[in-house]
Amino acid sequence: xxxxxxxxxxxxxxxxxxxxxxxxxxxxxxxxxxxxxxxxxxxxxxxxxxxxxxxxxxxxxxxxxxxxxxxxxxxxxxxxxxxxxxxxxxxxxxxxxxxxxxxxxxxxxxxxxxxxxxxxxxxxxxxxxxxxxxxxxxxxxxxxxxxxxxxxxxxxxxxxxxxxxxxxxxxxxxxxxxxxxxxxxxxxxxxxxxxxxxxxxxxxxxxxxxxxxxxxxxxxxxxxxxxxxxxxxxxxxxxxxxxxxxxxxxxxxxxxxxxxxxxxxxxxxxxxxxxxxxxxxxxxxxxxxxxxxxxxxxxxxxxxxxxxxxxxxxxxxxxxxxxxxxxxxxxxxxxxxxxxxxxxxxxxxxxxxxxxxxxxxxxxxxxxxxxxxxxxxxxxxxxxxxxxxxxxxxxxxxxxxxxxxxxxxxxxxxxxxxxxxxxxxxxxxxxxxxxxxxxxxxxxxxxxxxxxxxxxxxxxxxxxxxxxxxxxxxxxxxxxxxxxxxxxxxxxxxxxxx
Amino acid sequence: xxxxxxxxxxxxxxxxxxxxxxxxxxxxxxxxxxxxxxxxxxxxxxxxxxxxxxxxxxxxxxxxxxxxxxxxxxxxxxxxxxxxxxxxxxxxxxxxxxxxxxxxxxxxxxxxxxxxxxxxxxxxxxxxxxxxxxxxxxxxxxxxxxxxxxxxxxxxxxxxxxxxxxxxxxxxxxxxxxxxxxxxxxxxxxxxxxxxxxxxxxxxxxxxxxxxxxxxxxxxxxxxxxxxxxxxxxxxxxxxxxxxxxxxxxxxxxxxxxxxxxxxxxxxxxxxxxxxxxxxxxxxxxxxxxxxxxxxxxxxxxxxxxxxxxxxxxxxxxxxxxxxxxxxxxxxxxxxxxxxxxxxxxxxxxxxxxxxxxxxxxxxxxxxxxxxxxxxxxxxxxxxxxxxxxxxxxxxxxxxxxxxxxxxxxxxxxxxxxxxxxxxxxxxxxxxxxxxxxxxxxxxxxxxxxxxxxxxxxxxxxxxxxxxxxxxxxxxxxxxxxxxxxxxxx
Numbered sequence: 012x013x014x015x016x017x018x019x020x021x022x023x024x025x026x027x028x029x030x031x032x033x034x035x036x037x038x039x040x041x042x043x044x045x046x047x048x049x050x051x052x053x054x055x056x057x058x059x060x061x062x063x064x065x066x067x068x069x070x071x072x073x074x075x076x077x078x079x080x081x082x083x084x085x086x087x088x089x090x091x092x093x094x095x096x097x098x099x100x101x102x103x104x105x106x107x108x109x110x111x112x113x114x115x116x117x118x119x120x121x122x123x124x125x126x127x128x129x130x131x132x133x134x135x136x137x138x139x140x141x142x143x144x145x146x147x148x149x150x151x152x153x154x155x156x157x158x159x160x161x162x163x164x165x166x167x168x169x170x171x172x173x174x175x176x177x178x179x180x181x182x183x184x185x186x187x188x189x190x191x192x193x194x195x196x197x198x199x200x201x202x203x204x205x206x207x208x209x210x211x212x213x214x215x216x217x218x219x220x221x222x223x224x225x226x227x228x229x230x231x232x233x234x235x236x237x238x239x240x241x242x243x244x245x246x247x248x249x250x251x252x253x254x255x256x257x258x259x260x261x262x263x264x265x266x267x268x269x270x271x272x273x274x275x276x277x278x279x280x281x282x283x284x285x286x287x288x289x290x291x292x293x294x295x296x297x298x299x300x301x302x303x304x305x306x307x308x309x310x311x312x313x314x315x316x317x318x319x320x321x322x323x324x325x326x327x328x329x330x331x332x333x334x335x336x337x338x339x340x341x342x343x344x345x346x347x348x349x350x351x352x353x354x355x356x357x358x359x360x361x362x363x364x365x366x367x368x369x370x371x372x373x374x375x376x377x378x379x380x381x382x383x384x385x386x387x388x389x390x391x392x393x394x395x396x397x398x399x400x401x402x403x404x405x406x407x408x409x410x411x412x413x414x415x416x417x418x419x420x421x422x423x424x425x426x427x428x429x430x431x432x433x434x435x436x437x438x439x440x441x442x443x444x445x446x447x448x449x450x451x452x453x454x455x456x457x458x459x460x461x462x463x464x465x466x467x468x469x470x471x472x473x474x475x476x477x478x479x480x481x482x483x484x485x486x487x488x489x490x491x492x493x494x495x496x497x498x499x500x501x502x503x504x505x506x507x508x509x
Numbered sequence: 510x511x512x513x514x515x516x517x518x519x520x521x522x523x524x525x526x527x528x529x530x531x532x533x534x535x536x537x538x539x540x541x542x543x544x545x546x547x548x549x550x551x552x553x554x555x556x557x558x559x560x561x562x563x564x565x566x567x568x569x570x571x572x573x574x575x576x577x578x579x580x581x582x583x584x585x586x587x588x589x590x591x592x593x594x595x596x597x598x599x600x601x602x603x604x605x606x607x608x609x610x611x612x613x614x615x616x617x618x619x620x621x622x623x624x625x626x627x628x629x630x631x632x633x634x635x636x637x638x639x640x641x642x643x644x645x646x647x648x649x650x651x652x653x654x655x656x657x658x659x660x661x662x663x664x665x666x667x668x669x670x671x672x673x674x675x676x677x678x679x680x681x682x683x684x685x686x687x688x689x690x691x692x693x694x695x696x697x698x699x700x701x702x703x704x705x706x707x708x709x710x711x712x713x714x715x716x717x718x719x720x721x722x723x724x725x726x727x728x729x730x731x732x733x734x735x736x737x738x739x740x741x742x743x744x745x746x747x748x749x750x751x752x753x754x755x756x757x758x759x760x761x762x763x764x765x766x767x768x769x770x771x772x773x774x775x776x777x778x779x780x781x782x783x784x785x786x787x788x789x790x791x792x793x794x795x796x797x798x799x800x801x802x803x804x805x806x807x808x809x810x811x812x813x814x815x816x817x818x819x820x821x822x823x824x825x826x827x828x829x830x831x832x833x834x835x836x837x838x839x840x841x842x843x844x845x846x847x848x849x850x851x852x853x854x855x856x857x858x859x860x861x862x863x864x865x866x867x868x869x870x871x872x873x874x875x876x877x878x879x880x881x882x883x884x885x886x887x888x889x890x891x892x893x894x895x896x897x898x899x900x901x902x903x904x905x906x907x908x909x910x911x912x913x914x915x916x917x918x919x920x921x922x923x924x925x926x927x928x929x930x931x932x933x934x935x936x937x938x939x940x941x942x943x944x945x946x947x948x949x950x951x952x953x954x955x956x957x958x959x960x961x962x963x964x965x966x967x968x969x970x971x972x973x974x975x976x977x978x979x980x981x982x983x984x985x986x987x988x989x990x991x992x993x994x995x996x997x998x999x
Contacts, residue, residue: 401687402657403650409578412695419699427692434687442679450667492584495577 017072017087019056020095021136023049028129035122042121046106046129053099064092080202086142090504094139094268097350101260101357102132107479108364109253116251117164124164128257131157135265144191144277145201151187155180161254162246172245179242183232190226193218203276210278214286226273234266236331237301240324248316252364260357263323264349267330275506284337291337298332299429306436315363315373318440322399325433326352332426333414339509341417346501348410354486355407358395361480362388365472381448384470387477389448391484396441398487401434406491516571519586519641522557526550527634530627537623544611547626551604558600565593566991572643581703587643590995591845595769596640598849599762602856603633605971606757609860612967613753616867624661631658636762639769645694645704645778648770655766656682662754663747674746681733681743689731693724697778706773708999710780718787721779725789728774734767735830736823738800744823748815752863755815760855764822765848768829772844781836793834797827798928805935812873814862817939824932825851825898832913838997840916845993847909850897853979854906857894860972861887864964874943881947883962886969888947890976895940897979900933905982
């Protein structure tokens, strides 16, 4: 029972997807309990997995009793256990808010939406724990294809943006698959630890370097690493609110995790950093340039979700750069930032969902006077914004701290400056919004010092949207203050060699 | 010898106003209840701070660790003599500012008063947090909290001018703290492996002259709340805020948090010895001397009373940094004492400016001819406050200026003596004409020449207290002096 725990995390949403599709046709009332119940179960099981991994070490699980390297192996090390918990907890929180928005935006198609939604979550969970390079490709495609479907469900230009995403996503997947093919030809195996054991004999092989490059670029396309980000802003801003709530916090972050997997569980730190010394610093520079450009692009947006989408692209640069700094601080920062960025993105998208529920759109002009209209939503939004800017004690500050420390230690001053620049740009971005939302739609009447309160038109979002939002905002501070213990876990989760 | 005791009181002192903001927000529709909470929090805070006084004077330090966040850098509070000195001044003046706020805000029937009182409570909590921080990270946290909680106060008017000022305020304050202090802090941490405030500093022997000079520059300009030129422009702009905000936050709390942070860094991160060995103290004195002279000259040209006071503040803040940068006992004593002396003087002047506005809706000095005859109490208090800033006996400002002069003489910086004296004359030149015009200039046509026209008693009482406080500090400076001596001798 206990050793099947990792599988339970994965199976719960998968089974629920089936039932949502079937039972959801019979009655809409089935959707919410199935979605929330399965994800709550996953989250609890993920807590159990994390505790077990922390006390007993890495769990290896052979599906169906087929022994590796032939069967598919699930590997739950501390890092994937952390990802499991992150995915299931974020998905659960997002679902509370996704349910009412989907009810409104896609009335009559809830069961279809949540079928894809749950399969996407199951795919993400599978990605976190798979120990097989080809299985990883399959799961990556499961998450991508469900995302294409979810995005395409919205009206207007959404199907078009979904199509762009399909093109880009498929190219990325092909690249990764090609790399895996090369590896299979070279090693004759697809099991990650098996490949890792065989590789040292192949160091210096040009084919191996090609495989590595293909896999890496494939990941970069999937994570929207600048300048391969073109598909992301449209896809995330035009998707149904409920889909964006799930994808924005998780998809790019999990792909960062996959990059770490490829770099250190298939390949080794020695291979990645020592065999290609020149590349390491080049990629950090690319990340730095990406951060600066994406931040600048964010400045040009006049719609909240699009702005957030460009911030996500910048944050991808943070994490890629952190991983490629090739030191403990940078790696710790990158993993910490996976967790923190998922939470802050969730917070901001939840706030956006609550706002769009009341105002109908997210153009900056529609946000005027929102502090008076939706004080709770805006308070939580402000916390999320502070975390993005990196103001202590919100969690965003602490991962940035580690990333910058890593940059200083590695002497990568371009990256350090890019991070500081991006923090400043984020400050401008969010305070511009705060200023718009803080000042009322019409300037208050100015007599000689006599002001009168405009009639209180509080119009807060419904509680189903508010509770997950407030909870996430509180979590940002709590996680920030728990950075110490969290980093202790992350130190266990660092790939061998750090 | 110093002994360190774990104690909950430092945290309690911060929590009282911070949590006080909650009932203030909840009593939105009941103003009397709401203001009672403010006053209660004010009394509670002052009592909590004062209760730590005997133990600090007895040579103890109180420590409370909130949480371990980064290796070797916990979020930690520590109350030492310097921190308590600042917290005492700030919490004492906050109570009277709250009283004054009631008079001012009600007389003008201001909007958004709940937001105003709640932000104010968070701001004072952050101020006390800065005073009690045990390391640079904790200080940075509260420093940022203060920046953010004062933004709604600066933009209180909610018109285009307030919006522009708020933008300027954040650009300067938040921009420098993220762009300059954060990297400085990270470099310090990378070099020293800690960010603790420790007597003797943490950088000694770990950094070369160019690095120390760079860091000092980043910190001095990065703590832009201290308003050292060219980082001063936010302060005159912030005068668009209601006058109680200008008086307390932009006369005492915010600006002195900037100075306090710079002094902390000079004393406990670099240490005077380190700066002396690199001869950076002298460079810093001359750098801030420019601000002293330039800001005083600009103050002369301002017709808007609050803006004149703001430029005067910019100049006076640099006195404090100047004293610390002299790196001598007398200089440091003067610099630290001036925090308190200037606080009492300047808050009085701002209170008076607000009282004048409440009673007559006048903002410009050129309109205030003959007003002193109708507002004798206010003008008398203004006179006392001005004398203290100028540095005349028998007012508190004389004591700190005297120490600064001794410090300048001791360090053989006769140039600085000239700066201090010329600046004092400039102070007199921009303050005394206001008083002269108030009492002796003829009343303009169409205004009542006689009869009392004072502000409400809630406004008058605080300005009477703080002006008499300035007077009392000349005769009884012992407590503050002892705290300062304790801070320097540790």
